Amino acid sequence: MRTLIIDDERLARNALRRLLRPYKDIEIAGEAANSEEGLRAINTLRPDLVLMDVEMPGRNGFQLLEELEDVPLVIFTTAFDTYAVKAFEASALDYLMKPISSDRLEAALGRARRALAAAAAEPLGAGVKGSAARQIFVRDGDRCWIVRLADIRLMESEGNYTRLHFGNDSPIVFRSLSAIEQGLAPDLFFRSNRSQVINLQCIESVHNEIDGRLVVKLIKGEQIEVSRRQSQRLRQLLKF
Amino acid sequence: MADKVKMVSVTAHLATIPTRIAAYDRFAYYVAQLLGWGLYSVLIYLISPGPKGADLAASALAWCGCGLFCTHVLRIYVNRHGRHSVAQLTAGFGVAIVLIPVAMVSAQALAQGFLSKEQVHSSGVVPHFFQAVLVISLWCALYFSAHEFRKRRAAEMEALRLALLAQVAQFRTLRSQLNPHFLFNSLNSLRELVDEDQERAKQLITRLSGLLRYTLRADSVETVPLKEELAAVEDYLALEKVRFEERLRLRYEVTPEALSARVPPMLLQTLAENGLKHGISKSPTGGELAIAAAVNDGFLRIEVTNTGTMAETSGSTAIGLENARERLKLVYGEQACLTLRVDTGERVRAAVTIPLLTPRAAGT
Numbered sequence: 001m002r003t004l005i006i007d008d009e010r011l012a013r014n015a016l017r018r019l020l021r022p023y024k025d026i027e028i029a030g031e032a033a034n035s036e037e038g039l040r041a042i043n044t045l046r047p048d049l050v051l052m053d054v055e056m057p058g059r060n061g062f063q064l065l066e067e068l069e070d071v072p073l074v075i076f077t078t079a080f081d082t083y084a085v086k087a088f089e090a091s092a093l094d095y096l097m098k099p100i101s102s103d104r105l106e107a108a109l110g111r112a113r114r115a116l117a118a119a120a121a122e123p124l125g126a127g128v129k130g131s132a133a134r135q136i137f138v139r140d141g142d143r144c145w146i147v148r149l150a151d152i153r154l155m156e157s158e159g160n161y162t163r164l165h166f167g168n169d170s171p172i173v174f175r176s177l178s179a180i181e182q183g184l185a186p187d188l189f190f191r192s193n194r195s196q197v198i199n200l201q202c203i204e205s206v207h208n209e210i211d212g213r214l215v216v217k218l219i220k221g222e223q224i225e226v227s228r229r230q231s232q233r234l235r236q237l238l239k240f
Numbered sequence: 241m242a243d244k245v246k247m248v249s250v251t252a253h254l255a256t257i258p259t260r261i262a263a264y265d266r267f268a269y270y271v272a273q274l275l276g277w278g279l280y281s282v283l284i285y286l287i288s289p290g291p292k293g294a295d296l297a298a299s300a301l302a303w304c305g306c307g308l309f310c311t312h313v314l315r316i317y318v319n320r321h322g323r324h325s326v327a328q329l330t331a332g333f334g335v336a337i338v339l340i341p342v343a344m345v346s347a348q349a350l351a352q353g354f355l356s357k358e359q360v361h362s363s364g365v366v367p368h369f370f371q372a373v374l375v376i377s378l379w380c381a382l383y384f385s386a387h388e389f390r391k392r393r394a395a396e397m398e399a400l401r402l403a404l405l406a407q408v409a410q411f412r413t414l415r416s417q418l419n420p421h422f423l424f425n426s427l428n429s430l431r432e433l434v435d436e437d438q439e440r441a442k443q444l445i446t447r448l449s450g451l452l453r454y455t456l457r458a459d460s461v462e463t464v465p466l467k468e469e470l471a472a473v474e475d476y477l478a479l480e481k482v483r484f485e486e487r488l489r490l491r492y493e494v495t496p497e498a499l500s501a502r503v504p505p506m507l508l509q510t511l512a513e514n515g516l517k518h519g520i521s522k523s524p525t526g527g528e529l530a531i532a533a534a535v536n537d538g539f540l541r542i543e544v545t546n547t548g549t550m551a552e553t554s555g556s557t558a559i560g561l562e563n564a565r566e567r568l569k570l571v572y573g574e575q576a577c578l579t580l581r582v583d584t585g586e587r588v589r590a591a592v593t594i595p596l597l598t599p600r601a602a603g604t
Contacts, residue, residue, distance in 0.1 A: 008521075009425070009483045015432040034524040055421075057524045079424035098428035 002029040004047035006038040035059035054078045065137035140171030153202035157195040193227040277308040302351030310340040341372030447475040458505035467499040487526025498533040501540040510564045511544040519546030545589045
């Protein structure tokens with residue numbers, strides 16, 4: 001696993017290096033001392049795993065992730081941040097408390113290995129760029145998620161914000177739907193009307209309305225009306 | 241020394257207030273009761289027509305003694321059933337106003353009957369009865385207005401006591417404890433430093449224990465000499481220097497007179513921590529933290545300056561500094577102040593002015 005360490009303290013980075021030394025499958029791809037460097041390092045080094053402090057000068061760890069187009073596997077480290085810990089616990093993101101115990105680290109690395117193996121085994125493998133394997137970081141209040149784009153079935157515009165629907169969650173992100181849509185793979189996501197974007201792989205059924213428009217039912221039961229113009233495009237796409 | 245008043249004893253003192261007030265009230269009741277009935281019996285003896293002597297004295301004593309006893313029983317009864325409604329109490333008094341005079345007249349008659357072989361004058365009974373009714377009504381009126389007054393005062397005292405207790409509790413939480421975030425980060429760095437530089441690691445562990453001891457002690461004293469506070473802040477900053485390394489540059493300018501001035505514990509520490517948190521840790525290249533203290537015109541002035549801008553300083557700073565401000569107010573009232581302003585050249589300066597004598601110390 002190519003691993004990147006981001007922490008503003010040199011001694012803390014050293015501590016992680018020393019703790020990671022026994023693991024032969026871990027290759028330290030680089031280090032970053034602040035979020036600026038961290039952002040650059042993630043984009044250039046494309047690590048499999050990032051070990052990152054939550055509190056840093058400039059952007060904190062969450063803000064850094066929110067800026068990423070594609071979020072790698074992340075294990076957060078924190079000394080004592082009740083807010084962050086609450087977010088982690090609510091979201092099942094992995095985190096380590098400083099000083100880091102080697103047992104906890106081992107458990108976290110095990111989870112990371114399994115997650116990587118699972119991603120590689122899927123048809124939409126990690127090698128496919130700019131598409132479904134991409135993960136984004138989502139934060140809403142106390143909770144945060146690292147979610148694969150492929151797992152988002154519906155995006156709904158709510159003013160300048162967008163509500164994402166995946167699994168049983170539907171958090172709001174502070175970006176407009178059109179801003180989010182720009183980075184999406186056109187073979188996977190489809191603008192069904194002015195305020196909704198659907199994941200084509202999450203369609204359960206499609207119905208014809210009398211006036212020629214289509215109504216799409218998603219796997220979790222959401223009914224999406226497709227605009228007249230987009231109905232024609234959807235017919236072509238689905239060969240319906 | 242007044243300025244070493246322990247917060248613990250303040251709470252203990254506050255806790256005993258209700259029982260002490262009750263004791264004063266009980267004492268006041270007994271004095272009033274004995275004095276009142278005593279003076280009344282003397283008055284009866286002096287203004288009664290007819291011959292003065294043992295008979296009259298015994299009659300007056302029986303009269304007043306019975307009144308004293310019966311009203312005391314009435315008080316016990318009312319106290320025991322203090323939660324009765326007004327109607328029930330009024331009914332009780334009505335009964336008391338009739339029964340007690342009957343008892344008093346009987347007691348007097350009995351005393352007179354025992355002491356003199358003469359026939360009791362039945363003609364004196366009715367006026368005596370009405371006199372007793374008047375006296376007992378007066379007693380009830382006095383007792384209940386005193387009782388009402390006392391109840392209101394007790395409620396007021398209780399409100400004050402609770403407010404003070406809340407303030408003491410607030411004062412305790414306001415004493416900024418050592419930031420756990422700092423503590424665990426330091427432990428993390430120290431653990432790594434053990435491999436890198438054993439000697440330095442040992443020194444820093446000593447500093448950390450010194451700092452911990454100081455913060456634990458800070459709970460029990462109201463003020464400490466600046467010298468002690470400064471030593472703790474130096475320990476704190478030495479530990480932060482391990483984390484921030486060359487990103488943290490320190491400067492101290494403290495005059496010798498200032499060292500002996502007294503300050504609330506953890507005050508300077510709060511300012512230093514804030515400066516560090518908002519001025520230095522936010523910047524990838526770090527910055528300078530300067531601590532200055534001097535005595536001027538009976539006031540101690542402490543300044544903590546950090547590089548950075550106010551924009552970075554707003555928000556969560558508010559809490560730390562607001563707490564420090566509240567603490568200053570609790571100790572010094574309006575005599576101390578804490579200000580935060582932007583200096584020229586991208587610097588933020590927190591300044592505290594405190595009187596050299598605490599108001600309480602000045603008073604003793």
